[in-house]
Amino acid sequence: MFTLNQYSSSALLIDDMVKHIVTALEQAIEQRGRASIAVSGGSSPIPMFKKLSEQSLPWNKVYITLVDDRWVDTTHADSNENLVMKHLLINKAKLANFIGFKNNAPTPFAGEQYTQDKLREIPVPFDVVILGMGEDGHTASLFPHAENLHHGLDMHSGKLVVGMVPLTAPHERMTLTLPAILNSHHIYLLLNGKSKKQVLEKALQGHDVDEMPIRAVLEQKKVDVIGFWAE
Template sequence: MPNSEPCLRAFAGREEMVTRLADRIAGIVAQAVAARGRALLVLSGGTTPATLYEKLSGIDLPWDRVELTLSDERWVDPSDPASNEGMVGRTLLKGRAAGARLVGLKSAGATPDEGLAATGARLAGLHWPADLVLLGMGEDAHTASLFPGGEGLAQALSPAEGVRVAGIVPAAGGPARISLTRPALLEAREIALLITGDGKRRVYERALEPGPVETMPVRAVLHQFRVPVSVWWAP
C-alpha cells in the first residue's frame, strides 16, 4: 500500500523536470513490456506535457507494444486545435514513437453523453491497469476534467461500477468535456502529477489538507491509499 503523502520531486527548471520525467516514463514502458509484453499510458493535455511528448518521441522504446489513451478530452474533433488527442498525435506519435497505438476519447455524437458508451467500449479493449497515469492540475484544483462545480462531477467521482468515463460541463463555461472517472484514474500502477509555477504549488499544498474532493477534485488522487503518486514541480 502506498504512503498517503505523495512524493514531491521539485526541480530548478522545467527543462530538467521534463527530461527527468521522460526518463522515468521510458523506464516504466521498458519494464512493463519486459514484464507483460505491453504497456499502457494515460496521458494529459497541456503545454508542458506537449514538451514532454516531443522528448519521448525521440527515445528508442518498443513503441509498437505501447497503448496510449487520455485522462480527458474536450468534446471536439481530433483535428480541432483544442483537441488533446490531436496534440498527442502531433507531438508524440512520430519519430521512434510513431508505432504506438492511441485510443482517443472523442466519439460520434453531439454531446459527451451521446458518445459515452462507444468511448467506454474502446477503453474496455485496453490492457488495464495503466502502467502510468499522467495528470495535470489547474489553478482551481481540477485534474483531468474533474472541475469543481462542474455539471456531471458527482457522477464522475462516484460512477456506476465499471464506468470509466463521464461527461463534464465546466462551471466556467467552454466546451463540454469527457473525463476518466475517479475509479478509472486510480486503475493504475502509478500516477504522476505534473505542475508548474508557484501558484499551482500553493494550490497543491492546500489540496493536501483535509477537505471535500468536490471543491478541490485533485484530492481524488492525492487523498487515497491505492496508487502511489509522484508530483513533478518546477517554477
C-alpha cells in the same frame, strides 16, 4: 502516498519524468508484453511529449490514450487528441497504438458507451497515468462543483469515462473516472510555476473534493502519486 519531486529547471524535470515513464513502460513490456499510458493535454506536457517521443522503446507494444478530452472535432485547436498527435505520436513514438475519446455522438454523454468499449482494447491497469492540475484544483476533466462530478468520482460506478460540463472552462468534456485513473501502477502529476505549487499546497490542506477534485487523487491510498514540479 503523495511525494513531490522538485527541480531547479523545467529541463531537469522533463528529463527525470521521461526516465520514470520509460522505466515503467519497459518493465510492463518485459512482464506482460505490452504497456499502457494515459496522458493529459494542455501546454505543460508538450516538451515532455517531444522528449518521450524520441525514446527507444518497442512503441508498437505501447497503448496510449487520454485522461480527458474536449468534445470538439479531433482537428480542433482545443482537442487533446490533436495535441497528442502533433507532439507525442511522432518520431519513434509514431508506432504506438493510440485510442482517443471523440466519436460521432452529439454530446460526450451520448458517446460514453462507445468510448468505453474502445478503451477496453487498452491493457489495464494503466502502467502510467499523467495528470495535470488547474488553478481551480481540477484534474483530468473532473471540475469543481460540476453537475456530473459525483459520477466521475464514484468508485463503484463501473464506468471508465463520463461526460462533464465544467462551470469554469469552455467545451463539454469526456474524462476518465476516478476509479479508471486509480486503476494504474504509477500516477505522475506534472506541475509548473509558483501558482501551481500554491494550489497544490491548498489542496493538501483540505479534504473537500467538490471544491478541489485533485484531492480525490492526492488522498487515496490505492496508488502512489509522484508530483513533478519546477518553478
